[in-house]
Amino acid sequence: MPIADLKLDVPITAIVYAERQPIGPALAALADALRAEGKALAGFVQHEVPRPGRRKCDMVLEDLATGARIRISEDRGEHARGCRLDTSELLRAAGLAADALAEGADVLVLNKYGKVEAEGGGVRPLIADAVARGVPVIVGVPRLNLESFRAFAGALAVETPLIAPEPAPA
Numbered sequence: 001m002p003i004a005d006l007k008l009d010v011p012i013t014a015i016v017y018a019e020r021q022p023i024g025p026a027l028a029a030l031a032d033a034l035r036a037e038g039k040a041l042a043g044f045v046q047h048e049v050p051r052p053g054r055r056k057c058d059m060v061l062e063d064l065a066t067g068a069r070i071r072i073s074e075d076r077g078e079h080a081r082g083c084r085l086d087t088s089e090l091l092r093a094a095g096l097a098a099d100a101l102a103e104g105a106d107v108l109v110l111n112k113y114g115k116v117e118a119e120g121g122g123v124r125p126l127i128a129d130a131v132a133r134g135v136p137v138i139v140g141v142p143r144l145n146l147e148s149f150r151a152f153a154g155a156l157a158v159e160t161p162l163i164a165p166e167p168a169p170a
Helices: 024-036 087-102 124-133 143-156
Strands: 012-017 041-049 058-063 069-071 107-110 137-142 157-161
Touching: 012 143, 024 041, 024 107, 024 137, 041 087, 058 087, 069 087, 087 107, 087 124, 107 124, 124 137, 124 143, 137 143, 143 157
Parallel strands: 012 137, 012 157, 041 107, 107 137
Antiparallel strands: 041 058, 058 069
16 A cells, blocks of 8 residues: 555544455554654554465564564464464563553554454454544555454554555566
């Protein structure tokens, strides 16, 4: 999504995407553009890290304030099914983001309003804290969780679709 299309004058901007559409690279590019504008960031973006001998990647969050990387996926074996999220590590990442908010971040960027948030937990308190502080929030929202997000954010949020970046000219 082009940064020119981003609205920082609203409390929450939801970047809506299809479940299998990669949001991490778009949010990382957006964070880089915001930094280039001199914005202090709180939050995190997700990177998929291939794991040798496994078909599923590790999910790693990069803290935007410190650069720390936190693995939030549990290795439950090659044939494990179901959620692999390590919620304690997600909450640790949320704590780092809360610290950056308290230190005066200009924008909170969050990779995903996921299943945990749709069920009432996860980073929802972090989003509420940012809104209460007047810090704009940018969050990726998969279509699967859009109704829950709308119920949570209400009129505080605007939605924009994720648009894949144009390939660089050769």
